[in-house]
Amino acid sequence: QTVVTQEPSLTVSPGGTVTLTCASSTGAVTSGDFPNWFQQKPGQAPTPLIYSTTSKHSWTPARFSGSLLGGKAALTLSGVQPEDEADYFCLLSSGGIQVFGGGTKLTVL
Amino acid sequence: QVQLQESGPGLLKPSETLSLTCNVSGGSISNLYWSWIRQPPGKGLEWIGYIFYSGSTKYNPSLKSRVTMSVHTPRNQVSLRLSSVTAADTAVYYCARGVAFSGDGMDVWGQGTTVIVS
Numbered sequence: 001q002t003v004v005t006q007e008p009s010l011t012v013s014p015g016g017t018v019t020l021t022c023a024s025s026t027g028a029v030t031s032g033d034f035p036n037w038f039q040q041k042p043g044q045a046p047t048p049l050i051y052s053t054t055s056k057h058s059w060t061p062a063r064f065s066g067s068l069l070g071g072k073a074a075l076t077l078s079g080v081q082p083e084d085e086a087d088y089f090c091l092l093s094s095g096g097i098q099v100f101g102g103g104t105k106l107t108v109l
Numbered sequence: 110q111v112q113l114q115e116s117g118p119g120l121l122k123p124s125e126t127l128s129l130t131c132n133v134s135g136g137s138i139s140n141l142y143w144s145w146i147r148q149p150p151g152k153g154l155e156w157i158g159y160i161f162y163s164g165s166t167k168y169n170p171s172l173k174s175r176v177t178m179s180v181h182t183p184r185n186q187v188s189l190r191l192s193s194v195t196a197a198d199t200a201v202y203y204c205a206r207g208v209a210f211s212g213d214g215m216d217v218w219g220q221g222t223t224v225i226v227s
Contacts, residue, residue: 001170034209038154045203045221046154051214089154093209096167098144098156 002026002094006101011109012080020104021072022090028071029092035073036091037066039084040103046089050075082108111136113204113219121226127191131204131219138162138180142208143187144215145178147200155200159208160187194226 003025012018022035029035031053038046048057050066053073063081067074073090085108090101117129131143145157158168160178168176177190187204202224206217 034214036209036214038215045218048214048216048218051209051216055214057213057216091154091156091209091215096210097170098159098209100146100154100156103153 002092002097002099004090004092004099004101006088006090006104008102009105009107011107012077014080014082014108016080017076017078018080018106019069020075020077020088020090020106021069022074022092022101023072024092024094024099026094029068029073031068033073033092033094035066035068037064037073037075038089038091040087040089049088077106080108084108111206111217113206113217115202115204115219115222117202117222117224119223119225121194121224123195123226124193125226127189127194127198127224127226129189129202129204129222129224131187131189133185133187133206138182138185138187141206142211143178143180144205144208145187145189146203146205147198148203148221149197149200157189157191157202196226198224199226200224 005023037050040046054066089103114132144159160166175192179188201221203221205215207215
């Protein structure tokens with residue numbers, strides 16, 4: 001079964017830029033894996049941020065962007081705000097089977 | 110604006126069957142995929158499975174033998190059943206509209222419902 005790997009934790013300074021990645025145990029992540037990204041704050045349901053690798057929802061702040069980078073899906077936050085401190089999860093689709101990554105805890109410090 | 114609301118018993122005993130319902134308001138369940146996801150305390154998200162409005166399903170291989178999903182179009186509801194629960198099934202259970210590969214991804218989530226097996 002596919003295993004999806006994310007950085008367990010990252011730290012970024014306010015106003016800085018950080019990239020979170022999402023790797024698949026089956027090989028390079030492609031647009032055909034339909035990478036999705038979600039943000040989750042304590043006690044809340046996940047909030048969708050990105051779908052189909054790069055597409056943003058209407059509520060997704062402009063500072064968030066999705067891409068493919070070095071065989072992985074990537075979520076880049078540019079001009080990080082204190083309220084971006086949260087857990088971030090990626091989701092890949094492999095033959096219809098949906099697999100979440102383990103999540104990245106982003107600290108803004 | 111579509112809203113999802115999960116409901117079901119909050120406490121179960123080991124070996125019982127978990128039954129949850131996701132009520133969809135503000136939109137139709139037709140022509141869409143519906144997913145169930147869970148999150149054990151302090152852990153990450155686990156995909157349980159999805160169902161298309163027509164009734165076709167796909168389940169997480171690790172849970173497949175215990176999971177059944179169904180749709181009830183007139184009530185605008187999607188349901189999840191998980192049999193033979195153990196403490197490892199203790200989690201917040203979410204329903205969501207869509208799947209990773211659907212038009213807008215998994216774009217609407219319910220607030221989640223806590224299930225404790227003890």
